[in-house]
Amino acid sequence: MCTGIQLKTTKGVPVYARTMEFGTSLHSKILVIHPGHKFTAIGPTDDYPGMSWTSQYAIVGINAMDREVIADGMNSEGLAVGSFYQPGYASYMDITSENAKLSLSSIDVTTWLLSSCSNVNDVKEKIKGLQINNGIPIVDGKQTGTTPYPLHYNIHDTSGNALVIECINGVLFCYDNPIGILTNSPTFDWHLTNLRNYVNISPDNKPVTNLVTSKQKNTATPFGQGSGFLGLPGDFTPPSRFIRAFALTQSVLPVDEPLDAITQAFHILSSFDIPEGVIREHTLDENGDPITTYDKTLWTSACDLKNKKYYFHSRNNRTIRMVDLGNWNFHETEEVTSMNMEDSQQVEQLYPVKVPA
Structure with missing residues (x-):
């Protein structure tokens, strides 16, 4: 469950923003990654690691599962990429052991794009021949499931270009995204067609x-x-959120400054915020016992792609915070800097002004 949007200022500066919903905690933190950092992707099996590569660009973003993988982020060229859930549709490639080191798992794609590409056209070139394997992340010595994470990818650059990448039955599809909106299942082209109903x-x-x-x-x-x-549909299903996001982004008055557009994006996405308990999924655990998970908004982020500023707030702290990647001191920080984003709500207390005697 995620909702992504793009806004532009009156001067054409793009702002990309999204929510992240999930039924359990993703143990997310803010990461700032130096250029030159080395990555190794999850392979198709535990015995065969995936692709290894070196980041060409600095990255700021939000990770998942305490790993050096970015679920949503922006690089020093102003390219933003986000992973969005696509259950029932995303399915990947059967990769042989010989080709394992040429492949990425689904959760590595966003990190690879951010570390390797400078804009949407660059993405289009570099994904030719991209192999996405069926690898499953391991956390605390255990696989996080029995199937790979079903994801599609939301991509935006400083020119305001937007792109959606999907892998369906092992085949990559690349869609230009003229409206800058993305949610979840089904496929992106279906969502565009569904707009005609509204x-x-x-x-x-x-x-x-x-x-x-x-x-x-x-x-x-x-x-x-x-x-x-x-x-206008008001429920939280992906088709309804897609329509609502389109209607709101098309209707808001354009603003002059990127910071005003960031504020506007947070206002829009507040209408997609899911409190815990509103969505309930009843399933069975590994022992066959009934469990209930509650899909909820974990965090919301927004990127000023021109000025390389990454804004966010989390479920437990609605105060908007920001990392300025353009002014980050790479000489005095670790190659990967991890910052907590799940602290408690910050509340400013106001005090009476004393009347002069």
């Missing part, structure tokens, strides 16, 4: 309507504001 949606209030009967003429006035959005 061409009546408008931010403009409906006018007074004349009601003419055989005996008299009456008028019907909308009860209040927002009648143009009647019929």
Whole structure:
């Protein structure tokens, strides 16, 4: 469960923002990774590691499962990439042991793109021949499941170009994304087609309507504001969130400055925030006992792609924080800097102003 959007200022500066929802904690932290850092991807099996490579660019982002893998982030060229869940559709390639070192697991793709590509056109070139294996992450000595994480990928650059990459039945699909929106299943092209069911949606209030009967003429006035959005889906399913994200991003008034667009993006994504308990999944654990998981918003992030600033707030601390990658001191910090993002809510207390004697 994730919702991603793009906004542009009046000067064309793009801002990419997204939410991250999941049924369990992802143990996420903020990572800043130096250029030159070496990575090794998860291979198709425990015995055969995946691709090894060296990062060309600095990266800031949010990791998952205490690993050096980025779930969402931005690099020093202003390229942003996010992993989005796509259950029931994303499926990968059967990689032989001979080709294991040429492949990535699904959770490594975002990190590889951020460390290897400078813009959307660069991504299009470098994913030619990309092999995504069926590798499963291991945390604390145990596999995190029985199947690979089903993901598709949301990509944005400083020119405002956007791209979606999906792997369906082992075949890579690459879609230009003219509206900058992405959610989850089904496939991106289906979501674009589904927009046609909502061409009546408008931010403009409906006018007074004349009601003419055989005996008299009456008028019907909308009860209040927002009648143009009647019929806009309000649930948390991926198709409904896609439509709602499109309607909101198309309707907001453009702003002049990137920071104002960041604020606007957080406002929009607040309407997708899921409190714990609103979505419940009833399944069985490994012993066959019933368990319930609660899908909830874990964190929300936003990127000023021009100025290389990465903003975020978390479920437990709604205060917006920021990492300025453009001004990061790489000479005095570790090759990988990890910062906590799950601290408690920061609340500013106001005090009365003393009246001068």
